[in-house]
Amino acid sequence: MPIKLTRRDKRKVALDSGKESIIKELSLLMTRMGYSVRRERLKQGHGWKVLSGVCRANDNRYIFVDRKLTQSDQISFLLSKLLANAEQITEELMEGVSQETREFLAKHISGSSQSPAQEQATSA
Numbered sequence: 001m002p003i004k005l006t007r008r009d010k011r012k013v014a015l016d017s018g019k020e021s022i023i024k025e026l027s028l029l030m031t032r033m034g035y036s037v038r039r040e041r042l043k044q045g046h047g048w049k050v051l052s053g054v055c056r057a058n059d060n061r062y063i064f065v066d067r068k069l070t071q072s073d074q075i076s077f078l079l080s081k082l083l084a085n086a087e088q089i090t091e092e093l094m095e096g097v098s099q100e101t102r103e104f105l106a107k108h109i110s111g112s113s114q115s116p117a118q119e120q121a122t123s124a
């Protein structure tokens with residue numbers, strides 16, 4: 001009996017508008033910090049897969065975010081890149097950013113500045 005090959009079902013996942021706005025605002029902040037942020041469906045093939053990451057070509061800095069990732073994973077990736085440059089975050093940079101995103105960032109920036117011992121003491 002021959003094996004029947006079927007195409008994978010490509011279901012559209014409903015996007016959370018709140019998370020989408022955070023992604024866009026994090027991307028905006030990274031753009032203001034000198035990065036060009038691109039959200040694309042990154043290619044993959046037999047034996048290889050492209051991952052989200054940072055790239056530099058000549059004097060241009062790019063951040064590629066894989067659109068196939070969940071919104072939460074896209075936020076985590078952008079947040080990690082933003083926190084790596086946390087010293088560059090100024091009030092001027094934050095101009096026009098929603099209160100929701102400001103609170104989200106404040107929560108994560110203050111949490112990342114604690115040492116592991118402080119985090120354990122806080123959570124205990």
